[in-house]
Amino acid sequence: MGIFDRLKTGLSRSSRALGENLGSIIGRRRLDKETLQELEELLISSDLGLSASADIIANIAQKKIEGDVSEAEVKEMLASEITDKLTPHSSALNPDTYQPYVILMTGVNGAGKTTTIGKLANKFQSEGKSVMLAAGDTFRAAAIEQLTIWGERANVPVITTKQGGDAAGLAYDALQQAKTSGTDILMIDTAGRLQSNTDLMAELEKIIRVLRKIDPNSATSEEE
Numbered sequence: 001m002g003i004f005d006r007l008k009t010g011l012s013r014s015s016r017a018l019g020e021n022l023g024s025i026i027g028r029r030r031l032d033k034e035t036l037q038e039l040e041e042l043l044i045s046s047d048l049g050l051s052a053s054a055d056i057i058a059n060i061a062q063k064k065i066e067g068d069v070s071e072a073e074v075k076e077m078l079a080s081e082i083t084d085k086l087t088p089h090s091s092a093l094n095p096d097t098y099q100p101y102v103i104l105m106t107g108v109n110g111a112g113k114t115t116t117i118g119k120l121a122n123k124f125q126s127e128g129k130s131v132m133l134a135a136g137d138t139f140r141a142a143a144i145e146q147l148t149i150w151g152e153r154a155n156v157p158v159i160t161t162k163q164g165g166d167a168a169g170l171a172y173d174a175l176q177q178a179k180t181s182g183t184d185i186l187m188i189d190t191a192g193r194l195q196s197n198t199d200l201m202a203e204l205e206k207i208i209r210v211l212r213k214i215d216p217n218s219a220t221s222e223e224e
Helices: 003-012 016-025 033-045 050-062 071-089 113-126 143-154 167-181 198-214
Strands: 101-104 131-136 185-190
Touching (some): 033 050, 050 071, 101 167, 101 198, 113 131, 113 143, 113 185, 131 143, 131 167, 167 198
16 A cells, blocks of 8 residues: 555544544535635644645645535545655665664654554564664653553563653663664654643653764654
8 A cells, every 4th residue: 555545544534623524614515715714724723733734725726626526535635735745754764774773753642653663663573673662651641551562562672661750861771771782773652742842842852862962873864
């Protein structure tokens, strides 16, 4: 399944707000100015961001679609526009670049960060890589336990601290242990956050600073 198909499937079941409200907005209506405004507000409320939402709606408006449209047609247009915005920023993971190769998993609440880490751990293990996990989401209840279960399933070590503990300190300890043990890949889970969460964004910056003190390459993105 390609990125467009995956995104279209994901969009159809994305957030409850987007899925339920899209039908009430469209319902075989023309994409007039009022409808496009409602769509933009829906995208913003679904955490796509102000700038991205405005760009997506502007691009759809330029298509000058005649006649009524269905909910399925609008979903397909939205999926296509979102894919176009994401594709230039996508890049393949290259764990052979550094050792340990550090993946700092970030994103909004409920995006599936912890589950993705567990699946990646299995993938890298199957490719012959040694993996270590760090439970850096010390904010969400049961997040540490959830990652520990994924670690047990993949048979990889999980570095933990108490709930409410210092996530940056945990990341520091995990990277030190990964370097000492010669681990190929270290994946660090983090608490879900929006850019408007000032304290949590500051915590993320602290984690990156701490990692770079040990190894300047450890928090370098693929795009840098």
